[in-house]
Amino acid sequence: MTTQPPSLDLNLLSLFHVMLKTQSVQKSAKILEVSPSAVSKGISKLRRWYGDPLFIRTPAGFCATAFALSLMDDLKESLFQINEITDRRPNIFTGNQNFHCIFESPFEEVFLSGIADEVAKRFASSTLKISGWRIDSLEKIISGEADLGVCGLENYQASKYRVATLPYYISHDVLLEDQPCVYVQKDHEALQHEWSLDRFVDYDHVAIEWEASAEWALDDVLKQQGYKRRVTLTVEGFEQALRVAAQPHQRRLVIAPSYCRGLAAARYPNLRVLPIPLANDEARKISVLFTMLWHKRSNNSLKVEWLRRAVKSQLSSQLPTTRPEAQMGDPSSSSI
Numbered sequence: 001m002t003t004q005p006p007s008l009d010l011n012l013l014s015l016f017h018v019m020l021k022t023q024s025v026q027k028s029a030k031i032l033e034v035s036p037s038a039v040s041k042g043i044s045k046l047r048r049w050y051g052d053p054l055f056i057r058t059p060a061g062f063c064a065t066a067f068a069l070s071l072m073d074d075l076k077e078s079l080f081q082i083n084e085i086t087d088r089r090p091n092i093f094t095g096n097q098n099f100h101c102i103f104e105s106p107f108e109e110v111f112l113s114g115i116a117d118e119v120a121k122r123f124a125s126s127t128l129k130i131s132g133w134r135i136d137s138l139e140k141i142i143s144g145e146a147d148l149g150v151c152g153l154e155n156y157q158a159s160k161y162r163v164a165t166l167p168y169y170i171s172h173d174v175l176l177e178d179q180p181c182v183y184v185q186k187d188h189e190a191l192q193h194e195w196s197l198d199r200f201v202d203y204d205h206v207a208i209e210w211e212a213s214a215e216w217a218l219d220d221v222l223k224q225q226g227y228k229r230r231v232t233l234t235v236e237g238f239e240q241a242l243r244v245a246a247q248p249h250q251r252r253l254v255i256a257p258s259y260c261r262g263l264a265a266a267r268y269p270n271l272r273v274l275p276i277p278l279a280n281d282e283a284r285k286i287s288v289l290f291t292m293l294w295h296k297r298s299n300n301s302l303k304v305e306w307l308r309r310a311v312k313s314q315l316s317s318q319l320p321t322t323r324p325e326a327q328m329g330d331p332s333s334s335s336i
Helices: 011-022 025-032 036-050 066-070 072-087 107-111 115-122 137-143 197-202 217-224 238-245 258-267 280-285 302-321
Strands: 055-058 061-064 098-103 127-132 148-154 170-178 181-185 204-208 230-235 253-256 271-275 288-295
Touching: 011 025, 011 036, 011 066, 011 072, 025 036, 066 072, 098 137, 098 302, 107 148, 107 258, 107 302, 115 127, 115 302, 137 148, 137 170, 137 288, 148 302, 170 258, 170 302, 181 238, 181 258, 204 238, 217 280, 230 238, 238 253, 238 258, 258 271, 288 302
Parallel strands: 098 127, 098 148, 204 230, 204 253
Antiparallel strands: 055 061, 148 288, 170 288, 181 253, 181 271
């Protein structure tokens, strides 16, 4: 009769996690730098502990059981928490620190351009990696590859990209609420006539692709009122969209955050701003919440706590020099 071991060596959890990923004794042994027989013995101990085969040999190799797969997410999370505890030392603010932040562009350029200097000043031997927000960025925060990120989330209740739909293990802090606006050239005919929703949809539009989609809350709100944008050009980011708007004889409408007004004024002085012509209640639906995200396992991390404070400090230092409407975005005037 097989009996359960009196206790479980926690090192076996790392072996279990690697085996779940590789489904191979040989590959797991190579990653863990142990012999294949050590991996097999470890799996045997885990089988006795859980009372489950965990891995079944098939003609194609090992295959994890349903029970083993059910443990994968919790196991991954537990190992991260163990690593976080072992990395927490009294001298956390001395020596080498490695930071990885993911910032939506151009939010980093407008508000957080001084973050690298802050990190270098506080941690002399540190390294900082700043990446742009991409479709896999949240997964990088979840996996621990990145410390935190800042991205825009929609305020629209029907959107799947809003604060309420974040995974339960992601912590957040809303930094800024922004009302997107329309950027056009100073001689654009839209500035010469009464601005209305009919005129707004009458022009061609430039769309920005975000999370592999060029549609966002605005398109839903317009659809509810019987309107649809005519998108004839899709680009990857707001800077590219503003560059398109500034091209000679360009007549497409470009929508970008209100906080981009200062950046646009510096780079493209020929641009002007119009509000998206929606009633107040409808306009609020399309506001964007620029939000700082980090994993809950880092709630007590002194390093991530310092990084969060540094981001908020940088933002606060920039907001007073930014036009007041950037905080909620009231682009009622045509000048940038």
